Amino acid sequence: MSYAKVLSAGLVGVTGHLIEVEAHLATGLPALVLSGLPDTALHEARDRVRAAIINSGQEWPSRRITVNLLPATLPKRGSVFDCAIAVAILAGAGVLPLAAFDRVAILGELGLDGAVRPVRGVLPMVAAALRAGITRVVVPLGNAQEAAIVPGVLVKAIDTLHRLIAFVRDGVPMLDPSDQGVPAHGAPGPDLADVAGQPLGRRAIEVAAAGGHHVAIFGPPGAGKTMLAERLPSILPELDDEAALEVTALHSIAGVLPPGGRLLRRPPFQAPHHTATMQSLVGGGSGLAKPGAISLAHRGVLFLDEAAEFSGRALDALRQPLESGRVLLRRVSGATEFPARVQLCLAANPCPCARPAGDVYCECSPRVRRRYLSRLSGPLLDRVDVQVMLPPVTAADLLCAGAPGESSTTVADRVAKARAAAGARWSAKAWRTNAEVPGPALRGADWRLPARDTTALLRLLDSGALSARGFDRVVRMAWTIADLDGRHRPGREDVAEAIQLRMGVLT
Ligand SMILES: [Zn+2]
Structure with missing residues (x-):
């Protein structure tokens, strides 16, 4: 033998x-x-x-x-x-x-x-x-x-x-x-300088990037929702060694690693279409399991464009991974787990007819609009801090389209400084971003904002326009805004801006 x-x-x-x-x-x-x-x-x-x-x-x-x-x-x-x-x-x-x-x-x-x-x-x-x-x-x-x-x-x-x-x-x-073979040099990603106008949308993704907040962008077609979302990775910090290895390994397992043999250092961006299969969203397949979009977006951005068009089943399947940062795939051949810690970015039209709000052709009643967006509200919007409603692009925006906006590099600098400030503040608790800070900690004796700075917020809470969770979200964003602007603690102005960044869909 x-x-x-x-x-x-x-x-x-x-x-x-x-x-x-x-x-x-x-x-x-x-x-x-x-x-x-x-x-x-x-x-x-x-x-x-x-x-x-x-x-x-x-x-x-x-x-x-x-x-x-x-x-x-x-x-x-x-x-x-x-x-x-x-x-x-x-x-x-x-x-x-x-x-x-x-x-x-x-x-x-x-x-x-x-x-x-x-x-x-x-x-x-x-x-x-x-x-x-x-x-x-x-x-x-x-x-x-x-x-x-x-x-x-x-x-x-x-x-x-x-x-x-x-x-x-x-x-x-x-x-x-x-x-x-020698790989072609990858084209640089899209830059924020390309986005004309839309100060609210730009600020929304800057705050989202700085605080690690999930973000929802509502607005009529043509308002630039997709352009903004695609540029969110360009203002996020580069991945550290450990994260870069994780992300590159996941792309290797999916068989989608770009040629050239380099670690993926930029936060990934995945934008599955609303008709995508469950398998391509969360992963699976026979034999060697393939990571889905939510794992390929690990440590980066998962972008759901036309989010209200995704099936209830698909939106529901994202709920558990968003909570745990992992996807568990149960298959006949045994369970497989993939990491899935993503920053969620949603974009949606405000109503099913997809015409600008206030447009003479849009006849959707407030009830129809609410019902359209309610598909998102349960599982997903509940976790989304930043929610803005973009106005239609105006003629003035288009006129200044020739003048470039602030570049991604400039904004990324502010984001990095804000993240460092937040990281230092929460280091004892091992929270790295403001988005990770639980509500009770925000309201606790150590970090509670003085009542004089939150009167506007309390009024919204009393009137029922804002839920208790919504209250916490606004406070979280106020901290991020203070970090971005180099303030030690958020003041009344920061709270006011944070309220602006939550007016997309109130509650
Ligand atoms: Zn409509």
């Missing part, structure tokens, strides 16, 4: 794991048996590995082959083990010397023709190999630059199983990450 062992890596949720692939070759009826909790895709691996070995000009060992994936307790999903299985079988059959792959992790899916195809999740898998002390990896050429993001790992790439065999047999060099 012959035996060979090769290293590979797998993925459970967002966490990579080092996997050992063993091949035992024994006399007996020719067969290939896979064990170690394989899923359906792994059974299909049997056909792929066999065809790929034969189509790479090798003989298929006509023996009883048992392939074991360890540790057996870990669920193994996807096709990433194909290459390691093929190498283990060829080495076990005595066709390939194994010395070249001592302490090397081999990742990649095989095509029937022997081509090596890219797989999802290479970044967290290579990071896992490194954690286990493995500093050399062989990956599909299409994943090479992504693998090279992990510092301290030597990455070699293959495009065919034949190339790997030629390397071991004849010393023909494998490929390098640079062989994947």
Whole structure:
């Protein structure tokens, strides 16, 4: 009986794991048996590995082959083990010397023709190999630059199983990450300087960015709601190392990492369409689970344009992740969890006819308008601090369209300073942004605003125009406004502006 062992890596949720692939070759009826909790895709691996070995000009060992994936307790999903299985079988059959792959992790899916195809999740898998002390990896050429993001790992790439065999047999060099091609430079994201007028909308997203507040922008078509939302990431701080790795890994697992092999440093922006499937919103799928838009927006912005058009089911599915910062996907093959800490940005028309308020053609009654927006109110608006109603763009706005507004860089500077001030104030409580501060803390003895500064707010509360929660939201925003303007504590003016930033849909 012959035996060979090769290293590979797998993925459970967002966490990579080092996997050992063993091949035992024994006399007996020719067969290939896979064990170690394989899923359906792994059974299909049997056909792929066999065809790929034969189509790479090798003989298929006509023996009883048992392939074991360890540790057996870990669920193994996807096709990433194909290459390691093929190498283990060829080495076990005595066709390939194994010395070249001592302490090397081999990742990649095989095509029937022997081509090596890219797989999802290479970044967290290579990071896992490194954690286990493995500093050399062989990956599909299409994943090479992504693998090279992990510092301290030597990455070699293959495009065919034949190339790997030629390397071991004849010393023909494998490929390098640079062989994947030079990526086009990504265009810079949209800049706030492009937005003409709309001081209320600009201020709304600046306050949202500074305080980490969810934001809802209402307004007639053409008021610039989408333009503003798309520019929210451009004024958020860059991701720190830990967040950048998390975000890049999630995009790797979804298979949507842009080429070029760089950590994603900018907060991501995801704008799923209102007709998007549940799976594309929250994640799922068969085999290796895919993160949905809410996880791809982790540490960034989830933008729901025409939010009132989303199905009740879709809006409802966002409720739990918004609360916990995680998505739990329950599937037949077991539960998977993905992070989903997002800043929510909603945009909606004020009424179903989508004509400007006060427009002669809009005949929607206040009741119709309320009902239209009530679809949002329960699950989502309840958590949204900043809620503004944009006026239609005026002729004056259009006339000054040539004059650029303040740039994203300038606004991002103020946002960063405000965040630093808030972070320092709440550091003892581990709240990083004003949005995270619970209502009771805002109303407690330490931080309560003096009554003389909140009279306007108390009047709204008494008249029923503002709910108790709404009261807390206004106070939270007042703190953010004070942070932005460099004041130690919010005063009456800050409270007044915060009320303005809540007038979209009152309660
Ligand atoms: Zn209308």
